[in-house]
Amino acid sequence: xxxxxxxxxxxxxxxxxxxxxxxxxxxxxxxxxxxxxxxxxxxxxxxxxxxxxxxxxxxxxxxxxxxxxxxxxxxxxxxxxxxxxxxxxxxxxxxxxxxxxxxxxxxxxxxxxxxxxxxxxxxxxxxxxxxxxxxxxxxxxxxxxxxxxxxxxxxxxxxxxxxxxxxxxxxxxxxxxxxxxxxxxxxxxxxxxxxxxxxxxxxxxxxxxxxxxxxxxxxxxxxxxxxxxxxxxxxxxxxxxxxxxxxxxxxxxxxxxxxxxxxxxxxxxxxxxxxxxxxxxxxxxxxxxxxxxxxxxxxxxxxxxxxxxxxxxxxxxxxxxxxxxxxxxxxxxxxxxxxxxxxxxxxxxxxxxxxxxxxxxxxxxxxxxxxxxxxxxxxxxxxx
Numbered sequence: 203x204x205x206x207x208x209x210x211x212x213x214x215x216x217x218x219x220x221x222x223x224x225x226x227x228x229x230x231x232x233x234x235x236x237x238x239x240x241x242x243x244x245x246x247x248x249x250x251x252x253x254x255x256x257x258x259x260x261x262x263x264x265x266x267x268x269x270x271x272x273x274x275x276x277x278x279x280x281x282x283x284x285x286x287x288x289x290x291x292x293x294x295x296x297x298x299x300x301x302x303x304x305x306x307x308x309x310x311x312x313x314x315x316x317x318x319x320x321x322x323x324x325x326x327x328x329x330x331x332x333x334x335x336x337x338x339x340x341x342x343x344x345x346x347x348x349x350x351x352x353x354x355x356x357x358x359x360x361x362x363x364x365x366x367x368x369x370x371x372x373x374x375x376x377x378x379x380x381x382x383x384x385x386x387x388x389x390x391x392x393x394x395x396x397x398x399x400x401x402x403x404x405x406x407x408x409x410x411x412x413x414x415x416x417x418x419x420x421x422x423x424x425x426x427x428x429x430x431x432x433x434x435x436x437x438x439x440x441x442x443x444x445x446x447x448x449x450x451x452x453x454x455x456x457x458x459x460x461x462x463x464x465x466x467x468x469x470x471x472x473x474x475x476x477x478x479x480x481x482x483x484x485x486x487x488x489x490x491x492x493x494x495x496x497x498x499x500x501x502x503x504x505x506x507x508x509x510x511x512x513x514x515x516x517x518x519x520x521x522x523x524x525x526x527x528x529x530x531x532x533x534x535x536x537x538x539x540x541x542x543x544x545x546x547x548x549x550x551x552x553x554x555x556x557x558x559x560x561x562x563x564x565x566x567x568x569x570x571x572x573x574x575x576x577x578x579x580x581x582x583x584x585x586x
Contacts, residue, residue, distance in 0.1 A: 216328060225322060225332050226273035229265060232315050237261035240311045244304060252294060257304070260296075263287045264308050264343060271339035271346075279349035288350045298360050299375040302344060306379040309340040310386075337383075341431045362436040364414060365421030373435035373443055374501055380433075380447055381491075381499035388494065389447065392454035395508040396461070396486040397441040399520040408480075412471070413440075416482055419469055427461060443508065451490035451527060458488045458523045466521065483521035487512030494530040494568065532561075532568040542578055552577075 216224060229236065241257045267283045277284060291301055313336055317324040322332040348368070351360045362369050368376075377393075384391040398404070398416060405413040417440065424434050424442060433445040446454055462484060469482040489508050493499075507526060515524040538558075539546045552558040553569065558577060560569045 218331070221322070221328055221331060222272055222275070222335060225316065225335055226269040228316060228319060228322065229269045229272070229312055229336075233262060233265050236265055236308070236311050236315050239315070240304075240308050243311070244307055252296070252300075256294060260287075260290055260304065261308060263290060264305055265312065267343045267346065268308065268312065268336070268339045271342040272335050277342050277346040279346040284346045284350050287347060291347075298347075298372050301347065302372070302375045302379065305340055305343055306383070309336060312336055338431060345430065362421075364417055365436050365442070367421050367425065367442065368433060368435035370435060370437055373433065373437065373445070376433045376435075377445055377504065378499060378501050380445055381493065381501070381504070384447070384491065385493045385499060390450050391491045391493070392446040392449040392451065393489045393491070393504065393508055394444040394446065394454070394458055394461075394486060395437065395441060395489075395512045396458075396484040397512065399483045399485055399516075401440045404480075404482075408473070416469060416471070420465070420484075423464065423468065424461070427464070441512070449490075451525075454488055454490055455523070455525055458486045458525075462486050462521065462523055485512060485515035485520045486523040487515050488523060488525040489528065490525065491528045492530055493528075494532055494534075529571070531571055533571050533574050535567055535569070538569045538574045541574055 237258055240261050241254050244252075244257055263283055263286055267277060267287065270283065271277050313333055316322060316332060316336065317329070320326070322328045348360050360369065360372060361367065380391060383389075398413075398420065401413055401416070404416065420442070421436075424444070428434055428444055428446075431447060435443055435445075437443040446457070449457075465482065465484045470479050471482065472478070473480050487508055487510075489504065489511060491504075507528060511524050511526045515522050518524060533541065535546045535549050538549045542549065549558070549569070550567075553560045553567070558569055559573050560567055
């Protein structure tokens with residue numbers, strides 16, 4: 203049954219197709235408000251000189267593409283606004299990193315504006331799906347941009363020529379924004395780093411052409427393996443990183459294991475000298491995160507954790523998956539109370555007396571997790 207086949211109810215929530223049309227219409231109706239709010243928030247300082255009039259023109263194109271992706275479920279990167287978008291970006295030589303940041307800001311402002319609507323806003327039943335439509339559409343806009351750059355010269359900063367995956371600068375920009383979004387909306391995030399086991403030995407024994415061919419085939423495999431909303435990039439010579447938004451730890455672990463097995467099954471080759479099959483395997487490091495509002499969004503720390511867990515996979519014998527979980531850097535008052543085995547009121551008194559550091563994220567008071575754990579330790583030792 204398709205979206206359009208879903209029976210509707212005149213007094214109930216809209217069908218999926220009707221909701222797409224409604225959300226797209228609302229965004230276009232409020233286009234100027236959303237664009238003006240975005241431009242007001244966008245930092246103009248930086249290596250590229252971008253004035254407010256130019257950013258407003260760029261914002262209109264992005265929002266029109268966003269509405270089109272929501273309404274139609276797709277964007278044709280060969281025509282229309284996608285072509286005009288790339289032409290506009292190249293007027294000022296806007297980098298991929300700067301454009302990605304601008305698009306995420308458009309998405310955030312659009313969600314804030316939609317949240318106030320009486321029919322699909324944050325207090326209504328359709329809101330979770332409406333919000334997801336906007337988030338998914340922003341991925342479609344960025345994907346259309348990347349596709350368009352591959353059809354024209356000058357795409358080296360976006361995609362790696364050998365693997366055709368995204369480059370590391372794009373990865374770093376995407377990861378920063380995904381960390382911020384995970385903090386804001388509280389959804390789980392997972393990252394995977396994997397590389398080819400003993401690639402240096404393969405290059406030495408069979409030639410660099412064979413190693414490059416394996417990397418090329420690996421790029422093809424992983425491009426089709428992950429979801430459209432996932433981000434797959436070449437991190438360094440033989441290492442690939444995947445950013446997996448909205449992915450729970452258990453699902454990410456299953457995906458990592460299936461990927462490991464798929465590579466072992468499909469990427470081996472024949473040694474033409476003796477007709478023996480040569481195995482190709484990968485070691486996989488998996489990092490799962492649960493971040494909360496106010497937690498630091500440190501890309502360097504994430505990459506350090508990923509490299510560490512990948513190294514553990516190699517030390518465990520290669521062709522294996524190793525996992526590490528990073529929890530929130532802060533506690534809500536109720537969580538801190540459970541950890542300290544006291545009442546929320548007692549926690550607030552500790553904050554007021556200065557015994558526990560705290561800060562505010564929006565309306566919510568939060569406490570530094572490490573400080574709470576350190577405060578608990580002498581209590582637990584004394585009780586023992």
